[in-house]
Amino acid sequence: MTNETETANPGLSPKVSKSVSKRAVVEVKDLRKSYFLGKEEVPILKGINFNVYDGEFLAIVGPSGSGKSTLMNMLGCLDRPSSGAVLVNGEDVNLLDDNQLAYLRGKEIGFIFQQFNLVPRLTAYENVMLPTYASKKSGIDYPKKAKELLKMVGLEERMKHKPSELSGGQCQRVAIARALINDPTIILADEPTGNLDSKTSEEVMAFFRELNGKGVTIIMITHNNELALRTDRVVTIRDGLITSDESVEEHAIHMKEALEASLLSEIKI
Numbered sequence: 001m002t003n004e005t006e007t008a009n010p011g012l013s014p015k016v017s018k019s020v021s022k023r024a025v026v027e028v029k030d031l032r033k034s035y036f037l038g039k040e041e042v043p044i045l046k047g048i049n050f051n052v053y054d055g056e057f058l059a060i061v062g063p064s065g066s067g068k069s070t071l072m073n074m075l076g077c078l079d080r081p082s083s084g085a086v087l088v089n090g091e092d093v094n095l096l097d098d099n100q101l102a103y104l105r106g107k108e109i110g111f112i113f114q115q116f117n118l119v120p121r122l123t124a125y126e127n128v129m130l131p132t133y134a135s136k137k138s139g140i141d142y143p144k145k146a147k148e149l150l151k152m153v154g155l156e157e158r159m160k161h162k163p164s165e166l167s168g169g170q171c172q173r174v175a176i177a178r179a180l181i182n183d184p185t186i187i188l189a190d191e192p193t194g195n196l197d198s199k200t201s202e203e204v205m206a207f208f209r210e211l212n213g214k215g216v217t218i219i220m221i222t223h224n225n226e227l228a229l230r231t232d233r234v235v236t237i238r239d240g241l242i243t244s245d246e247s248v249e250e251h252a253i254h255m256k257e258a259l260e261a262s263l264l265s266e267i268k269i
């Protein structure tokens, strides 16, 4: 191991030990985003700064309405900042036109959403193939790859089923396979287990851990602190600003302290 890398402590999921490179795959610099309500400017993101490094498994947590999805849309090149910069693998997304942005998105990023966002009239297999119609590399047998990915997520027998014939957990696994078809360097997941029961959420989290062990950078947005504790690093957002950025161990300690403080104040010791 060179001094360019450090061993990431997998925290509360101690089974996988891996290296996180110091190459930033995402750089966020004084990112601001406002929406306009009529003529009134409503600031949502108010100056966000952080980097995500190659191979990290990171959670972005915060209460509902704090700006997590707005940030994810910016990281995923789905929307543009009002000011500040987002660099994805060194490319400043503000300097790209819409076509270049779509190309960068297709090449580097796999998306997973709370609502799965599968196309209802397409089969599981066709849904996984969908991103390849927009961008594909030569020399890759995508039909074969789509089948392999569906096998990997345990849906070999369900390839020809439509989303309405699949459970929520199965739909999310189709979405994960779809997110992987173009070999993204980054997976962006916005509340990926928000519509799943706890057992299925566990399966999805275990799957993310496995993917991360294979070197995929994962940025997972959640308002569920328990799930955040299954990642390696936790960035907290409140009201459009980062209020903490800490290792999962530090985050667990701070959560425990906050819980104890609130219990103590309740029983007024």
Ligand SMILES: Nc1ncnc2c1ncn2[C@@H]1O[C@H](COP(=O)(O)OP(=O)(O)O)[C@@H](O)[C@H]1O
Pocket (backbone or CB within 6 Å): 035, 036, 044, 062, 063, 064, 065, 066, 067, 068, 069, 070, 071
């Ligand atoms: N397109 C939009 N136009 C106006 N306001 C928006 C838009 N998208 C989000 N917002 C507002 O921005 C704030 C943050 O939203 P969001 O990023 O979805 O939060 P989170 O994902 O943390 O719940 C909310 O108050 C929301 O109403």
Ligand SMILES: [Mg+2]
Pocket (backbone or CB within 6 Å): 068, 069, 070, 190
């Ligand atoms: Mg959201």
